[in-house]
Amino acid sequence: MTDAIDNPATKAPVGPYESLRDYIDAIDGCGQALHISGLDQDAYEATGFMYRxxxxxxxxDAPAVIFKNxxxxxxxxxGPVIANQYGRWQFEGLAFGVDPANDEQSEVYQNVLAKLESLATTDKQWQEIEPIEVSPEDAPCKQVVVLGDDINILDFPFIQTNPADGGSYINTGSVILEDPERGRNVGTYRCQIxxxxxxxINPEKNQHGWTFLMDMKARGETSAKAAIVLGADPxxxxxxxxxTxxxxxxxxxxxxxFIGKALDVVQCETNTIKxxxxxEMVIEGEIPFDFEPEGPFGEMYGYIGEHKEExxxxxVTAVTHRKKPIFVNQFTGVTRSFLTSPMEVTTNLAMKKLFPNIVGIHLPLQTPGYCFISIKKETPGDAITIGRNITTSLKIAKIAIVVDEDVNIHNAIEVMHAVGARWQPYPASEIIxxxxxxxxxxxxxxxxxxxxxxxxxxxxxxxEGGPKQYSLMNRACLTKEFPDIFEFIDEKWSETIDSWNPKK
Ligand SMILES: Cc1cc2nc3c(=O)[nH]c(=O)nc-3n(C[C@H](O)[C@H](O)[C@H](O)COP(=O)(O)O)c2cc1C
Structure with missing residues (x-):
């Protein structure tokens, strides 16, 4: 474990972690993992449980869940089968070595964003550290090796999440492809059993994985070697x-x-991919360049997707795994599915290069389709220009809401409040x-x-068609007249406020 510090509030070691199990142990150590057993997925009990x-x-606020069996x-x-291990923003703090003791979730997340931004190089790129190859004896993912006819993927707890899904899925696999010209690609694509x-294997069109495979096909190759990694570190x-x-x-x-240390890598059993x-587990295999139908699958918007033809x-040519592997199921459309801070900082850095008056961009994964952007407005029309640029370059940003810098984009209620109060649908909108x-x-x-x-x-x-004199906010009037009001209240009343928890 690199850079581990003791987290005084939780007694759990703060990351970065070298493995998924170290990360889950840390979440558990903070009391943020709910252990349950005996769920009957033939009756969709785990799915119903996660919704509830x-x-x-x-x-x-929902904890991670560890289904024992x-x-x-x-x-x-x-199992165990793990779920919701990327739900809370405090988990981002744990994973990136930012003490998440502070209860205020958006503050923890913002501290993580600030830390990651400080890791970027002067030309706003991410540091790279070349992985180190280790021998199979030193690779936990090789503790058990299963080859050829002995392989049966159905032996493992991969579930059908929704009754309308086309079947059971491995839905958190990182698909690794290697191409002599392009190098290596690692992408999470759902895999129907x-x-x-x-x-x-389901890379959507134009994903990097799709481009890798289609390029190999165009070069006249008949298949691609691949490895699917399950249970990678966060x-x-x-x-x-x-x-990212x-x-x-x-x-x-x-x-x-990001971790600050080279990853250990090991060569596959049936191909040269590292x-x-x-x-926790590696599934090796060969992808022929012809298509088969797939799906449907309950997708991230929370709706059942289409049956895909292509x-x-x-x-599968080999399965290697730890002695007692842990599995992860993504309850797609129900829980947040990965640590979003690296992606958010990457987007911020790229967009701030074009528009330096952007303060931040947030894609709230729990409500896909929205994009919250805060800016320091300098000239009339800034917000529409920036919003248009972002909404047309990020596919997921269907509804781009641009707010002033005093609005916390990591608090959806504050954003909605600004929309309700500061927005006039005409003329302050643009439809593409x-x-x-x-x-x-x-x-x-x-x-x-x-x-x-x-x-x-x-x-x-x-x-821009706004009022001649913009009204002050009530709160701003209060702090103008009484600049120390919140220090005074915190000193006198924070214990009373903090100790009030209606859920207790
Ligand atoms: C749990 C999970 C499942 C995903 N499933 C898919 C998928 O089936 N197909 C897809 O194209 N992208 C999927 N994504 C999104 C991709 O992983 C993401 O766009 C990534 O950048 C793709 O890698 P690439 O850029 O190397 O192609 C999924 C993401 C997560 C977190």
Whole structure:
């Protein structure tokens, strides 16, 4: 473990962590993991449980869940199967070595963003550290090696999450591809289980993984070697799950940069791909360049996606794993699925290069489709120009809401408050009739194509059609008259306020 410090509030070591299990232990050490057993997934009990957990506690407060065992197709499987391990923002603090003792979730997250931003090089790139190859004896993911006809993926607790899904899925696998020209790519794509030794691989069109495979096909190759890594450490999983890296940039190098230490990698059994050695399981195989149907699957917007006709698939050639592997199921559309801070800082750095008056950009994953942008408005029209640029370059930003810098974009209620108070739908909006859309957006008339809106919820200047004199906020009047009001209240009343917890 690198850079570990003792977290006085929790007694759990703060990361970065070298493995998923170290991270889960730390969450558990903070009392933020709920252990339960005996869930019957043939009755969709785990799915129903996760919905209820979030309904009752909310995404920001719900703990991680460790299912000790689970019934699938009439058989009890020993897990553990982990869920919601990236839900709370305090978990981002743990993973990136920022003490999450402070209870205020958005503050923890903002501290993580500040720390990551400080790690960028002077030209706003991420540090890279080359992985180090270790021998199979030193690789935990090789404790058990299963080859050829002995492989049966159905032996493991991969579940069907929704009754309408096309089947059971491995839905947190990082698919690793290597190309002599482009290098290595690591991307999280869902994999439908099609048989004991056959799984689907689902990079959407234009994902880096899709480009890698289609380039190999165009060069006349007939198949690609691949490895799917399950249970990677939280930082590597974040690299695999987001556009923190550019096409051709190696996610494992950048993960090492964030962790501050080279990742250990080990060569696969049936091909020459090198995979992180500390993961829970590796599924090796070969992807032929013809397509098969896949799906449907309950996607991240919370709607069942379409049955896809054109999907890659893989013949499994080896499975290697730790002696008692832990599994992760993503309850897609219910819980947050990865650590988002590296992606957020990457987006901020790239967009601030174009528009230095951007303060921050936040994509609230729990409500996909929204993008909250805060700016220091300098000239009339700034908000619409910036919003238009962001909404047309980030597919997930269907509704771009631009606010002034005094609004906390990590607090959706504050953003909605600004929209309600500061926004006039006319003229402070712009509709873009046709742009790219996320696959899985149930409102898109054609998969991948949709429209956008920019909502300018900044205080409108008179030149923008706003009032001649903008009203002061009540709170601003209070602090103007009584600048020390909150210090005074905190000193006298914080204990009373902090000790009040209606959930106790
Ligand atoms: C749990 C999870 C499942 C995902 N499933 C898919 C998927 O099935 N297909 C896809 O194209 N992207 C999926 N994504 C998003 C990609 O992982 C993400 O866009 C990533 O940047 C893709 O890697 P690439 O840029 O190297 O192609 C998923 C992300 C997460 C966190």
């Amino acid at each position: 957990l979030i309904d009752k506690l909310g995404w920001a 689970i019934k699938i197709n009439g058989q009890w499987h020993e 099609k048989g004991p030794r056959k799984i689907a 930082v590597t999983f974040a690299m695999s799950s987001s556009k 890296t550019r096409l051709g940039q190696d996610e494992l190098f950048v993960a090492g940069g 995979v992180p050695a500390n993961v 999907n890659f698939y893989m013949h 009739e046709k742009a790219g859309a996320m696959g899985g957006d149930p409102s898109a008339p054609t998969r991948g194509v949709g429209s956008r809106i920019v909502v300018d919820a900044t205080r409108q200047l008179p030149e």
